[in-house]
Amino acid sequence: MTRYLLLFVVTLLGEALAVSADEVTYERDVLGFLTRYCFDCHGDGANEGNVDIGTFLQRGEFRQDTPFWDKLLRNIRADVMPPADAEQPSKEEVARFANWIKSDVFRIDESNHDPGPALIRRINRNEYQNTIRDLMGYDFQADELFPADDTGYGFDNNAAALNVSQILIEKYLKAAEEIVAATVPMVSRTVKRVRISGKELDHLTLPSTTKGAESEVSEEEPSQDRGRTDRLDFKNAARVGTTFEVAKSGHYKLDLSFWVRGHFFFDPGRTELVIRFDGEEIHRQKFVWEERVEYPFQFDYELEPGDYDFEIQMTPLPDAKDAAPREREAELYIQVDHVTLEGPRAVDDWVPPENYERYFDRSSPPTDPQEREDYASEILGRFAGKAFRRPVDQRTVDGLVAIAADTYSQPAHTFEEGISRAMVAILASPRFLYLTEQVQQPESSNDESASTSGISISAPVDEYTLASRLSYFLWSTMPDEELLAHASEGRLRDNLDTQVERMLRDRRSRHFLSNFVGQWLRSREIENLMLDPRAIADGDKSAEQLAEEQRQHEQRGRRFRGFPGFRRPPFRFNAEIQRAMQQETELCFGYIMEQDRSVLELIDADYTFLNEDLAEHYGIEGVSGDEMRRVELPEDSPRGGVLTQGTLLTVTSNPNRTSPVKRGLYVLENILGTPPSAPPPDVPELEESKDRFDGRTPTLREVLAAHRENAVCMSCHGRMDPLGFALENFNALGVWRDRDGGQPIDASGELLSGETFQDIRGLKRILRETKQAEFYRCLTEKLLIYAMGRGIDVKDTATIDGLVDRLLASEGRFSVLLNGILHSPQFQRRRLPLTDAERLSALGER
Known part of the structure; x- marks a missing residue:
């Protein structure tokens, strides 16, 4: 009976109001739609899946139940309802039904953009590692200290999931101290060190003795293991090395470190490793499976000027006769961490430490106290601006200088030590660990978006925020100098497309593939x-x-x-x-x-x-x-x-x-x-x-x-x-x-x-x-979730619908989707913290 009464009411209202074909109304485009296509299963006494739309519509505040309408719209668009054997609505009917939901339920006003929830999120473990690498030039292994990040809506950069515990705060402080100690010099002069990481070693040719008696290849054949030079598999013969150039005679120290790393499962593999320096064998040892054991070595030499070759050679050995069987192919390899040559060790031959010019632009700090303070202010202001991804105010800089002075003003402590203590504070600061955002100031904004009430729900983000949004979206790391330069000049928004093209060509965009694709399609x-x-x-x-x-x-x-x-x-x-x-x-x-x-x-x-x-x-x-x-x-x-x-x-x-x-x-x-x-x-x-x-x-x-x-x-x-x-x-x-x-x-x-x-x-x-359309919508939502670091909000519906339409028109070109998100209100704007009264006024009474 309820169904027929509703149909009768709809008919009378439609004739009485005589609405135009373009005007969307509740009576015709919503009530009539639901009565015709949904009530067979969800109305007039039917409540499949415990859903009774007819009863729901009789509630006085049915428009306020946005989750219900959102789910209903999604099911209709996905052809989940009505059933395949029932009468199907036309595309135009679905579009009009959706338009009413967006305007009357979701309260989306195209003239006064609401970009959705305004959240501040922490950089996740992967982003922290990438940011430290680009800021400090240090390959910090974040996964060895920090726990795995929780995920939200399928991604580990979701603000709601990136909580902070007391233990994590302590780990951030420990990480800051480790990173600064490893990268920031504590003195202005020291013994010269030439450090070569395992990845920087070169593949060398193998001596014929490692290839077997029946091998007929020439002695110039390269190492059988042509993969990473820092990861030498037990089952492959390999020879890697480098050449050190010695300019002055004196006392030198050769320092080497590598790890034996076995997979969780035992592997009976064996190998023999030989270390040579200047053509002489200096160490030979056989290795077997170990889960994670470091082997450090140091050697002292008196060297004359010239070139000195260093090499590591690995020769696989047969499995032991009594070895346990290899149940599966487990990983077993030697990971070369570094090889370093230090010297000459005489004080007169000391040089500025590695990375000194990265942080200090003078050969030594001033002796005058005020000049020292000014120099510290210059160094810390510049570093904090990079770390915080925007210029810092003088009050912040003064606080950092005070931390530095508290150390370097003490006897037996250097100026560099004081600077390093202030840098620890910077890396442990919420302004580094969180992506703080600001909106563009009204006097500098040409934003014309406002409702008839004159109250804007949102404002454009400032250019520094836009730079960070871009870099952590496409690179999973901090903005580079070019992005920050455009932001400081107020030109980033006007040159957005050009910058995006540059960023996608950059090698750092591979992080977008491993992090977005790796989580969306679960390849990680x-x-x-x-x-x-x-x-x-x-x-x-x-x-x-x-x-x-x-x-x-x-x-x-x-x-x-x-x-x-x-x-x-x-x-x-x-x-x-x-x-x-x-x-x-x-x-x-x-x-x-x-x-x-x-x-x-x-x-x-x-x-x-x-x-x-x-x-x-x-x-x-x-x-x-x-x-x-x-x-x-x-x-x-x-x-x-x-x-x-x-x-x-x-x-x-x-x-x-x-x-x-x-x-x-x-x-x-x-x-x-x-x-x-x-x-x-x-x-x-x-x-x-x-x-x-x-x-x-x-x-x-x-x-x-x-x-x-x-x-x-x-x-x-x-x-x-x-x-x-x-x-x-x-x-x-x-x-x-x-x-x-x-x-x-x-x-x-x-x-x-x-x-x-x-x-x-x-x-x-x-x-x-x-x-x-379903696939386009799914991909659009996934990419928007990843770009914004939050879940989908009903306020995003109009933007998503527009992007789906553009993808349909362009046959799915990726640039249409990416550029659409980057130019969307969600990416370009930020919701303002309005009072309830202001928000109602901006939305207008309905």
């Missing part, structure tokens, strides 16, 4: 993934195949008495393949970004990025070498797009088998942007559904079908399961298979919106051709 998770290749390989086989393999295994054991027999080789899945999978995902996104291609190529493409190991893992021929490169896929290949990349396929699997539920959930959350609600507490376990098959072992598809017979389970699994089953031809290691447990795989399915497919190729076609 593959580094710590624990899978059981043997169990996964066995899971693809039938019971008969496994029995036959076991029989052959035992037969070999009897043939070779005392020998346990050959183990069935699992799929090769090691750290190198895991890194290649991560790189594949990030390189694909980077290629789209750099070439300004359509983001739809993330759904499906005729190319991917592979090296020899990953191509072999995927079963793709014609790729050789360790370097990742763009590879055209065969015409009939199921690969192409993130759905068929090893990152998704492995991180969404269980340790020993695939999980269609996890894979389907991944697609809903990260591709379509429509994650299901959390399961209710009383939902039955999936294992309970196996009991319905009278002792027969059912397939996973049968178990999930039985699970979906429960209406509570169907609401989520009806959306997840078809998406996950489309990926069942890929096992838990991302390898193609035709059978699971010896049974043929059925990868077909039907989406709740009615589309059907036979395999992953068909699903990708549906997603690319009919779900463009």
Whole structure:
């Protein structure tokens, strides 16, 4: 009865008001829409999913329930409702319905932008490390001191998740002291030190004695290990080194440090390491697995002017006869930290310490007290301005000078020591640890955005804030000198597009790929993934195949008495393949970004990025070498797009088998942007559904079908399961298979919106051709969350809708999305702290 009364009211109101076609009204475009398309399931006594829209609309304050309207709009846009077999609204009807929600419920006023919540966030662990590197030139290992950051809305730069505890504050102070001690000189002159990090060593040719008697290659062949010079694998022969140039005769000290690092799992590998200096062997030692042990060495020499060669040579040794078997390919390597040559040690030969010119622009501090104070003010004002990412006021500088003077004015303490104490205070300051923001002052603003009440809800951020937003979005680090120079001159906003192009060409933009892509598409998770290749390989086989393999295994054991027999080789899945999978995902996104291609190529493409190991893992021929490169896929290949990349396929699997539920959930959350609600507490376990098959072992598809017979389970699994089953031809290691447990795989399915497919190729076609808007919206929201460091707010809806429309018009070009976010009110403006009365006045009474 309620439904028919509402329809009658809508008809009468529509005739009485005679609204124009362009005017959006509640009676026609909302009440009429809901009555026609939603009340069959959610009104007139029906309340599927415990949602009764008819009763909801009778509440006096139904417009104030923004979460309800937000969820309702998302479900309608995602074709979750109305059901596929019911009458469907037109695009125009959905647009008018959405416009009413944005204006009357979300209170979005295009003439008075509200950019959403104004938050101040802490820089996360990764950003801290990058910022210290760019500010101090020091490679601080933040993950060794700071705990992992919590995540919010899928990212670890979310302000709401970046809490600070007393323990973390103490760690920040400890880190500041360590960093300053390692980088800021404490004296004006010292013994000359030439320090070469492990990464700066060169690959050298190997002597023929390390290659085996049967080797026919020339003695000029380079080191077999051509990877990182600071990470020498036990199983590869390697020779790395450098040359020191000695200008003066005298006493010198050679200092060397390296670590033996073994993976969590034991590896029986052995190696012999030889250290040589000036052609002479100075140390030889054999090494075996150790989890993390440092080996420091020091040698003293009297040297004459000339060049002196230093080298480290590694030769792999056979495993010990009584060594435990290698259960899996664990990592075992020597990590070279540094090699340093100090001298001459005579006082007359001392020089300014390393990094002295970075912080001090005079060869020695003044002796006059006032000149010292002025010099300290100059140094600390400049350093604090870089660290705080904006100019500092004189009161702050004076406070820092007081800290410095308190130390350097004491006997036996140097001027440099005092400066270092003040720098510790800077690095422990909230103004360094937090991205503080300011708005542009009214007198310098040409902002014309204001409501008819004359009260602006927001204001443009100042140019220093804009510089920090840009750099931490695209680089995950502090603004460089060029960004800050543009900000100081008030020219950054006018030259934004040019600066963005420059920043994307810069090597620091790789952090955008590893941090945004790595978290959105979860490729970062593959580094710590624990899978059981043997169990996964066995899971693809039938019971008969496994029995036959076991029989052959035992037969070999009897043939070779005392020998346990050959183990069935699992799929090769090691750290190198895991890194290649991560790189594949990030390189694909980077290629789209750099070439300004359509983001739809993330759904499906005729190319991917592979090296020899990953191509072999995927079963793709014609790729050789360790370097990742763009590879055209065969015409009939199921690969192409993130759905068929090893990152998704492995991180969404269980340790020993695939999980269609996890894979389907991944697609809903990260591709379509429509994650299901959390399961209710009383939902039955999936294992309970196996009991319905009278002792027969059912397939996973049968178990999930039985699970979906429960209406509570169907609401989520009806959306997840078809998406996950489309990926069942890929096992838990991302390898193609035709059978699971010896049974043929059925990868077909039907989406709740009615589309059907036979395999992953068909699903990708549906997603690319009919779900463009959903994917664009999902990607836009993910990128906006990452750019702003906060979750999506209803005030963002109009901006997101506009960006989706622009992506549809441009066929998904990445630059349209990126530039749209950078020029959006959310990125360019900041909500003002208005009183409740001012905010109501600005919004206007409705």
